[in-house]
Amino acid sequence: MLVFLLRRFLNSIPTLILASMLIFFVIQLAPGDFLTPARLNPAISPQQLENLRRSFGLDQPPVIQYFTWIKNVVQGDLGLSFQYQQPVLAIAWPRILNSLYLVALYLVLFYAIAIPLGVYGAVKQYTLGDKISSGVMYFLLGFPSFFLALIVLYGIVQLRFATGWAIPTGGMTSDNYSTLGTFGRFWDIFKHILLPALVVAVGDVAGFTRILRGQMLEYLRADFVRTARSKGASEFIVIYKHTLRNAIIPFVAGLGGQLPALISGAGFVEVVFAYPGITPMLLDSINARDLYLIAGFNILTVALLIIGNAISDILLSVVDPRIRYS
Numbered sequence: 001m002l003v004f005l006l007r008r009f010l011n012s013i014p015t016l017i018l019a020s021m022l023i024f025f026v027i028q029l030a031p032g033d034f035l036t037p038a039r040l041n042p043a044i045s046p047q048q049l050e051n052l053r054r055s056f057g058l059d060q061p062p063v064i065q066y067f068t069w070i071k072n073v074v075q076g077d078l079g080l081s082f083q084y085q086q087p088v089l090a091i092a093w094p095r096i097l098n099s100l101y102l103v104a105l106y107l108v109l110f111y112a113i114a115i116p117l118g119v120y121g122a123v124k125q126y127t128l129g130d131k132i133s134s135g136v137m138y139f140l141l142g143f144p145s146f147f148l149a150l151i152v153l154y155g156i157v158q159l160r161f162a163t164g165w166a167i168p169t170g171g172m173t174s175d176n177y178s179t180l181g182t183f184g185r186f187w188d189i190f191k192h193i194l195l196p197a198l199v200v201a202v203g204d205v206a207g208f209t210r211i212l213r214g215q216m217l218e219y220l221r222a223d224f225v226r227t228a229r230s231k232g233a234s235e236f237i238v239i240y241k242h243t244l245r246n247a248i249i250p251f252v253a254g255l256g257g258q259l260p261a262l263i264s265g266a267g268f269v270e271v272v273f274a275y276p277g278i279t280p281m282l283l284d285s286i287n288a289r290d291l292y293l294i295a296g297f298n299i300l301t302v303a304l305l306i307i308g309n310a311i312s313d314i315l316l317s318v319v320d321p322r323i324r325y326s
Contacts, residue, residue: 013131019302024295028062034082034289056260079292096263099277101195109201118212137206145203146268152199168192170274196273200266216245252315259308260301
């Protein structure tokens with residue numbers, strides 16, 4: 001296993017280098033730069049603009065800018081944000097933590113809903129419950145998560161007007177957050193992230209459930225399942241130990257993408273719920289052409305994807321005894 005991990009680490013170095021080049025130069029292809037709005041301001045003199053270009057390093061060719069940036073990245077410095085004039089990691093880390101809370105709850109809700117529904121659909125194939133579940137899943141497949149979030153938000157607002165219940169509709173904390181105790185703060189954050197996490201989970205459950213149901217149906221008809229039943233194994237053991245364990249293998253292989261997703265946030269759902277996660281910050285940085293903030297976060301995501309894929313390979317060897325790394 002150690003040799004395998006070392007080989008994966010060495011193979012990831014060219015991937016990281018090529019990804020960093022692609023990220024950096026694709027951002028540079030967009031017209032203008034961070035100082036473009038300042039050039040349109042007649043109150044700023046050309047000398048001031050030149051001083052700003054020099055201080056931000058924008059007077060250097062893109063190739064020189066890249067090598068300067070990548071040298072700093074190797075030393076653990078993701079660059080300086082143009083907007084905030086602070087290190088990228090110091091700016092992004094609080095937003096990453098906020099998105100981490102939201103996505104962690106989303107993953108718990110997602111698997112808690114999707115796996116039982118997928119198993120139920122396979123075990124109770126063509127029953128009324130399976131038909132209703134399949135119909136709802138197909139219906140949800142046509143709804144983007146941000147559109148579902150808008151519908152939920154509208155419903156919550158109407159419910160608040162009708163009942164007077166103080167259901168959070170945006171943000172991450174209440175106005176009195178600083179006066180709350182430890183448990184009160186935990187509960188306040190939980191109330192604010194529950195709705196957006198549930199919206200993202202429900203939106204993603206549809207595809208996962210349909211695939212898991214198909215995998216379960218395939219293995220339920222396999223010879224080894226019939227053999228387990230003929231040996232007197234209980235239905236619980238047949239379904240969860242023999243069938244689900246094999247059906248879940250493709251999803252374990254895809255867990256590598258979940259690690260960067262933990263810090264990448266919940267996409268436009270964060271924007272709809274005015275949640276202070278990573279997505280609103282990245283949209284602002286793209287609009288402002290904050291080069292190092294965009295590039296720094298993306299290279300961090302690529303690194304986590306590589307680590308996540310290595311973890312997926314290790315988990316595959318745990319789930320499937322036929323897989324061994326030497």
